[in-house]
Amino acid sequence: MTTQASHTKEHHGPGQRAWRSFLQSKGAMAALVFLAVMLVGSLLLPLLWPHHYATADLPGKFQSPSVEHPFGTDALGRDLFARMMYGAKISFSVGICATTVSLVIGVAYGLIAGWFGGRVDNFMMRAVDALASIPFMFLVLMLMTLSRDFIMLFVALGAVQWLTMARIVRGQTLSLKQREFVLAARTMGSSTFFILTRHILPNVMGPVIVCATLMVPAVMLEEAFLSFLGLGIEPPKCSWGTLADDARKVINPVQTYWWLVVFPAAALAVTLLGLNLIGDALRDALDPQQKHRGL
């Protein structure tokens, strides 16, 4: 890697420099490897694993960790390891899908508001401000009351997150459209759609990628929050949030089923930490001005 980089030193563009800076961040690399291993593992291991996540085995309930059940079993004797792998799949797919939803809405909204400016912009951003002033988690909870569908979960969580994205894209677009290369493109008769997708969009991608990376852990956290309250994933499906909820319900002073609490908590915490490290490293790489502001 280093030899290759030194050969091409004279051709470094900002993109390459950002990429190299990202690769040099040890924490982010470790997080990336860890998350990749976990993701691939949670997709492939269930094919080999002898226990199914939803198969109850009542005589074998509340077994502490052993060779047979490395993370123990829950109140219905279900293998916690299998359940956590299934939960990883759910947690990640909710995180990624809801982020994609908000990415699409936010980028399109921000581009339109920023590009057309004036009254359109004023109206559109007023609406965003108004929405942002509502405590959104409560609205998501309300939406989940109305329909506790898997799709609804994506939509509700995506709908919370797109506001920040729209603001970022709109701000960037406003300043980018004043630049000479946009004027040049216009002079050559490029259509608005072409300018937006070929000139503006690539230039806003940096902050958008950073925002999206940090959005994934935020959405996963919200999914876990909803599931913990019993308003997210419905049984027999499970996510790390429902596992934490299951654990909370069964711990008692006589028997602390610590494994039920500790393993899902650790999985969620380590994943969130990893995604945050990756997001921070990406931000430092793509947006160097932000780097030393201490956040």
Add this chain to the structure above:
Amino acid sequence: MIPHFLKRAVSFVVTLFIVLLATFVIMNLAPGDNPFADERPPSPEVIEARNKKYHLDRPLLLNTRTLSADTFTDTQFGIYLNGLLHGDLGPSFQYMDRDVNDVLGPAIPVSLLLGAIGLTVALALGIPAGVIAAVRYNSWTDRAAITAAMGGVILPNFILGPLLVMVFAFGLGILPPAGWGRPVDMILPAFLTGLPAAAMIARLTRAGLIEELRKDYIRAARARGVPEYKVVLKHAMKNGILPVVSYLGPAAANVLTGTVVVETIFAIPGMGTHFVDGAIQRDYKVVLGAVLVYCVLLMTFNFLVDLAYRFLDPRVERT
């Protein structure tokens, strides 16, 4: 200043109205919208009486049978809005003999108290941690503080809650695992409610203070021989704390969301418990009422924060 606040008040009311309207429409479109968990189909008389009580016999938004003032008022939405203007949140689906007001009324002070203690904890933990980290910038203390703050972000209170209950209530047996009323009951809930916001406040305080401490007026103050504690706490703090003040609004939202989780974990009879319960039982009236109360609480708080910010930073006025 006054036009600004008027504008905010108007936009608040408009937003709330649109949210209400949207919820009513979605409610109607939601499949299987029978909010009563009937085990057997009830007799027609029961259904009729019930529909009358909950105004389910009225159209949702527009009464097209008559084209008069009744077109808007004699609808489910109109009746609800009318009740709301009179401070009545309507009947509850879940509890046949209690109104939403009866359900939420006693719970509001509980949640408000928990939220207030939580926010106090957040400030009392976050600001000193941020100040110490900024003063000892790049030292081990600083790194420890940053790591702890990261912990506050990756260990949400619904994960940390059961862990702490396991350790302090069941393991060591020094704190109660649930309940509300005695001061000792409040220790774990208050800590858990405030922690996520404390982490963010610590990071903001640290970042704001580090930036201020690099400025010329600080060097000038130090050169004048102003004692270091005064330089930090009096000179730099005045500007460095501003990001925290503007974060107070989101912090309050964070704390209030936290009360929902914490109330569920510790079985505290607050709004959050009823809110979640109502959501699971599909009691729209309780859920909608709780959301409205939460919104009004937060909006009022944000309004006060805005006022405070204008007082602390007069430059806002001029822009």
